[in-house]
Amino acid sequence: MSAVAEPTISVRGLRTSFGDTVVHEGLDLEVRSGEILGVVGGSGSGKTVLLNTILGLKRPDAGDVTVFGLDVTDRAAQAEIERRIGVLFQQGALFTALTVEENVEAPFLEHAQLPQRFVRELAALKLRLVGLSDTVGALRPSELSGGMRKRAGIARALALDPDLLFLDEPTSGLDPIGAAAFDILVRELRDALGLTVFLITHDLETLYAICDRVAVIADRKVIAIGTIAELETSAHPWIKEYFLGPRSRASAERHP
Numbered sequence: 001m002s003a004v005a006e007p008t009i010s011v012r013g014l015r016t017s018f019g020d021t022v023v024h025e026g027l028d029l030e031v032r033s034g035e036i037l038g039v040v041g042g043s044g045s046g047k048t049v050l051l052n053t054i055l056g057l058k059r060p061d062a063g064d065v066t067v068f069g070l071d072v073t074d075r076a077a078q079a080e081i082e083r084r085i086g087v088l089f090q091q092g093a094l095f096t097a098l099t100v101e102e103n104v105e106a107p108f109l110e111h112a113q114l115p116q117r118f119v120r121e122l123a124a125l126k127l128r129l130v131g132l133s134d135t136v137g138a139l140r141p142s143e144l145s146g147g148m149r150k151r152a153g154i155a156r157a158l159a160l161d162p163d164l165l166f167l168d169e170p171t172s173g174l175d176p177i178g179a180a181a182f183d184i185l186v187r188e189l190r191d192a193l194g195l196t197v198f199l200i201t202h203d204l205e206t207l208y209a210i211c212d213r214v215a216v217i218a219d220r221k222v223i224a225i226g227t228i229a230e231l232e233t234s235a236h237p238w239i240k241e242y243f244l245g246p247r248s249r250a251s252a253e254r255h256p
């Protein structure tokens with residue numbers, strides 16, 4: 001009997017709400033180890049609330065949510081999960097009063113007891129890993145382009161060598177060239193570091209360029225999950241419109 005790898009993230013029967021507003025009902029999702037999973041859905045469909053629930057920031061009304069097999073609502077498990085994940089939130093918020101290298105050093109100072117000179121060297125390594133030159137470390141976030149800020153955010157998310165990376169609309173606000181370069185960076189990091197990536201995006205190019213599978217959220221649940229080729233055969237009206245519309249066709253042609 002062959003062993004089936006445990007999913008890195010498992011969500012079963014999830015229900016979330018804010019007062020009378022039900023965001024998710026009966027939502028199931030599995031994220032496999034080593035994959036880049038794209039999460040799409042209309043505005044307000046609950047992508048960010050799902051991310052917050054997986055991160056243990058929003059408590060579910062019902063259902064089971066595990067990361068690395070650990071229950072995200074369990075306090076002791078949360079600390080262990082936190083050590084093994086990196087997150088780039090939608091706003092990418094770097095601390096504006098700190099330099100770029102101080103931003104990347106922040107997780108080390110919070111979680112690891114290391115001498116300052118090691119921390120500085122580790123931060124410089126992370127910045128190089130994401131393609132930022134040594135001179136960038138001394139700058140403030142306000143002195144960087146949007147693309148450089150996102151890279152610095154990724155460097156900070158990778159500070160503690162996570163196994164799992166969460167990205168919430170990482171290419172929003174980037175021009176197409178910057179966005180394409182960022183896509184390539186995410187794929188290269190996944191390949192080099194063996195990461196699992198949970199990626200919320202509205203960017204069709206990103207889906208076609210780097211996602212192994214895509215989960216579609218609509219009607220409060222994951223209505224479909226699979227490769228883009230599999231989703232293109234779906235009869236669901238939202239999925240048809242999304243993947244067979246003219247913008248999607250153009251992306252598909254660029255990434256055959």
Ligand SMILES: Nc1ncnc2c1ncn2[C@@H]1O[C@H](COP(=O)(O)OP(=O)(O)OP(=O)(O)O)[C@@H](O)[C@H]1O
Binds near residue numbers: 044
């Ligand atoms: N703190 C909150 N209080 C009340 N309602 C909330 C809160 N956060 C989110 N919601 C509601 O939950 C629903 C899902 O929001 P969410 O931000 O997850 O959508 P989304 O799919 O990420 O949207 P977008 O693509 O626009 O970022 C929306 O109806 C939103 O109004």
